[in-house]
Amino acid sequence: MTFGLFGSRKKKDCVADLLEEVVTYQQLVGHISKAQSLQKLNRFDEARQVILDAERIATSYLNRNPNEKKAHMMLLLLHREADAPDRAEPIIERLLNSNEFQLSDEERGGLSGELQNIRRQRQSRQRTADGPRGFTQVYCCANCGRLHNFVSMPCPHCDWSPQTIEEMARSIVLSNSNFQISALLILSRELANGRGADDVVPNLLDDGKSYLSDPKQMQGIEQVFSLLQRTEHRNHRSISMARECSNCGDRILFSGTAECEKCGVRREQTEANER
Secondary structure (H helix, E strand, O other), rough: EEEEEEEEOOOOOOHHHHEEEEEEEEHHHHHHHHHHHHHHHOOOOHHHHHHHHHHHHHHHHHHHHHOOHHHHHHHHHHHHOOOOOOHHHHHHHHHHOOOOOHHHHHHHHHHHHHHHHHHHHHHHOOOOOOOOOOOOEEEEEEOOOEEEEEOOOOOOOOOOOOHHHHHHHHHHOOOOOOHHHHHHHHHHHHOOOOOOHHHHHOOOHHHHHHHHHOOOHHHHHHHHHHHHHHHHOOOOOOOHHHOOOOOOOOOOOOOOEOOOOOOOEHHHHHHHHHO
């Protein structure tokens, strides 16, 4: 992910500045590639030295161009490829939260997604050694009760998504960060039976307000909610399309099935008609 390092500029830079930018970027990419090759050969000390050299190049360029967005993104790229999320996180936060940088919607979406991924991976690493293996974040949809993996996208089962920052906070509460999977399954069953999430979880409203009262948690919730709003139109997914025939409604056991076993209609035909 290069975050559009060499997109168009609003003002014309001198040739020397542009050349310095291109040369610095090429040096970083070359160092990263070399370090990755050394790691594959188990030459870790040499790979570490190459990364340190690359960091000096990126830091030097940033010191000469402290207000240049792409200088920060180059250092971010290095930390990302060097698997140093703790060093990448403050750079992303500054890019997202500072008014000194003009970010395109694509850049802001990519940075927000990267920040969310870093924080999710940190939660996974912080799990205790005796915790469950293969940990992943699971959310219970506050509308239909089905379990899914992302609150930054509409629910793949019912297409519902949080419409306010308060609903987003409550949606984040309804996850295995706060409940055991067994409790989420009970919640899922009760919601499927028509009960409301705040009825099944009496403290849900207060827990959501508590999340929003913490500045750090509030910042994370705002970023996830912003990502949802920007990308919602691209992320409408319907699991029913993979598990039932849109022509006759019969259940499809294998999502790769070319045609319905009951009515014989080819799936691509019905999906084309729907589009």
